[in-house]
Every structure is written in structure tokens, then in C-alpha cells.
Amino acid sequence: MPNPDSFLCVQYEYDAPPEIGKSVEIIPGLRWLRMPLPFLLGHINLWLLEDEGSWAIVDTGLFTQATRDLWPAVLSVQMRGEPISRVLVTHLHPDHAGCAGWLHDRCKAPLWMSREEYLLCRTLVADTGKPAPPEGIEFYAAAGFPESALNRYKKEFGSFGKYVAPLPQSYHRLKEGMTLAIGQRKWQVIIGRGHSVEHACLYCEASNTLISGDQILPTISSNVSVYPTEPAANPLADWLDSLRMLKERLPPDVLVLPAHGKPFRGAHVRLEQLTVEHLDGLHKLYELCREPIRAIDTFPALFKSEINRGNLIMAAGEAIAHLNYLQQQGDLQSWKDDGGVLWYRIRN
Numbered sequence: 001m002p003n004p005d006s007f008l009c010v011q012y013e014y015d016a017p018p019e020i021g022k023s024v025e026i027i028p029g030l031r032w033l034r035m036p037l038p039f040l041l042g043h044i045n046l047w048l049l050e051d052e053g054s055w056a057i058v059d060t061g062l063f064t065q066a067t068r069d070l071w072p073a074v075l076s077v078q079m080r081g082e083p084i085s086r087v088l089v090t091h092l093h094p095d096h097a098g099c100a101g102w103l104h105d106r107c108k109a110p111l112w113m114s115r116e117e118y119l120l121c122r123t124l125v126a127d128t129g130k131p132a133p134p135e136g137i138e139f140y141a142a143a144g145f146p147e148s149a150l151n152r153y154k155k156e157f158g159s160f161g162k163y164v165a166p167l168p169q170s171y172h173r174l175k176e177g178m179t180l181a182i183g184q185r186k187w188q189v190i191i192g193r194g195h196s197v198e199h200a201c202l203y204c205e206a207s208n209t210l211i212s213g214d215q216i217l218p219t220i221s222s223n224v225s226v227y228p229t230e231p232a233a234n235p236l237a238d239w240l241d242s243l244r245m246l247k248e249r250l251p252p253d254v255l256v257l258p259a260h261g262k263p264f265r266g267a268h269v270r271l272e273q274l275t276v277e278h279l280d281g282l283h284k285l286y287e288l289c290r291e292p293i294r295a296i297d298t299f300p301a302l303f304k305s306e307i308n309r310g311n312l313i314m315a316a317g318e319a320i321a322h323l324n325y326l327q328q329q330g331d332l333q334s335w336k337d338d339g340g341v342l343w344y345r346i347r348n
Ligand SMILES: [Zn+2]
Pocket: 091, 093, 195, 196, 214
């Protein structure tokens, strides 16, 4: 049997991930911690950076009882009861930002995030418990959602705050190009866009290490979605630009510490694969648009996995990201029918 990893051409250096709630040292002063996720991936990787008698934490885990139950032992045993110098959050998604506000309150640790991630995260937490807005219902109806899926969207709207503790009222800004001194190392902030609005990666040139968050993952492709708040957004253009930029800025042999999966080398190969996957999806979509189609009709061209109730919103968001990309490139035209459904076809 060929090793499936060999198809990827990325090289893993640490074959034994830590158990959930435990950490292992990756390089001196940098520990790999795993926390649980109650869905498909099963885990998120967080990073503990020694910082002169204290620790900086990168990402925080989902705000669930399971994660909260694990943190005290991490703080007292694996971090030796030393203070937290800062809580750094790569981006606002609940598995990354979930426990940030809770850790801030508990450990009096300042929060560091990029500005757009911080502000959007606070907005989404503030939307918790509110009814679904008409703009959202219109957006997913236009994508072709049946009544049952629209009802599910309405029911689930505003659940972000269930998995993300409220953020503190003030924070420190992570900004593109800035350098953070943490312990003996200097970490440069590199901002990527497309998966999230202003995703921060941390790159240490001296140790040739990148904490990549969800910006580069070894085995899965990060979701790139359009949301009802900005229906004409073009996040796929941002994402492809970011992949290109990262390839220019990172050495090919950088050690990538991703939020999901295992640390690996082979960033350039992986960035190329991610790019090709999307370009291939765009090509298939273009061919499909020889006949008028709705966003939900594009799933077979874009996704290998089955689209079900649980991943429909993400799939629709990603399909619309591809359609918007082609449309804004001038390849497609779209129109709404009398029922409010949006149709796309190759531009004549
Ligand atoms: Zn994410």
C-alpha cells in the first residue's frame, strides 16, 4: 500500500500527536497542545510559547465544557502554573477564539488579535440569540435552498456565541508585518485573507517555523465562503492572492504548525495544491454554467464529500465564492427569477 501522505509530498516530522488535553515540545520553548472538537476533525492544535517565565498561547479551543475542563491542568502542569503573557488568536472561528475571553478573564492575560477579526468576532457574539435577518433568508433562498433548509438556517442563526465566550472590551492589535518578541524568538505577523477576514499567521525566521492557523492545512482545504452580510464579496480572489503571497514570503522548507493535522514541511507544494484545487473547481464550474444553474447545483463540481444538512451553509458559501469570482472576472452573468432564486450562466 502506498503511503497516502506521499501523494501530498509534504513531510511530517512528528508522527505522534499529543493526546487531547496534553502537549509535547516541538522545538525548545514551543509546545504543541491538542484540544477536542465535537465534529469531524476531532481536534484543534494550539501552541504554547515560553515567554521569559510566562507563556504566550496561540489559539484557545472551542468554548465547550470539554475544553474548559482541560485548561486548568494545562495551566498548572504543562505551563507549570506560570502566568500567561498574552493570548494570541489567529482568527475568529470558534475553535480558535472560543476560550480567548474566558482565559483573559481567568488569567488576566491580554488578548492579541487582528482588528477585523476582533471587531467581527464581537459582532457575531452580539448577534447570539437574535432571529435570522431577512437579508440572510433572502441570500440562502437565492442560492436555491428548499424550505426545510431555510428553516434550519433560521433555527441555527445566532448560535456563534454558544461556542465563543465574549471577548474583552479592549485588545492589542496584530498587524501585518509587525514583529513580536516572545521569549528568545521574534515572530513576524503575516496576514492572510479569504478563509477569514484578517487571519494572522506567525513566522519565526530564525527557527524557520510558521504557526499557520487555518491559512495552510496539510490535508484539508480551508473553507472560503461568501456570507449574507456581503453577498457580492470575492473571498476566493483574496484567498488565491494570499496563497501566492505566502509562497513568495516563506522558504520552501519552513516547518508549518497547522491548526488541524500534523506539523509538516513542504509549504510551497501544499500552497500549489490548494491553488490548483480551486482553479480546477473554477474550470468545472465554468463548464457547468453552459446551462443556467443555481448555487446549490454546483456542489458535485466542487466537492468530493456529500453535502448534507450539517455542511450545507458552508458548501453554499463556498459555491457562491467560486461563482462570484467567475462573475467578477466577467465570465458569468446572473439574474433572479420571480421566486427570488439566483441563476448563473456563461456571459454571452
Ligand atoms: Zn478557521
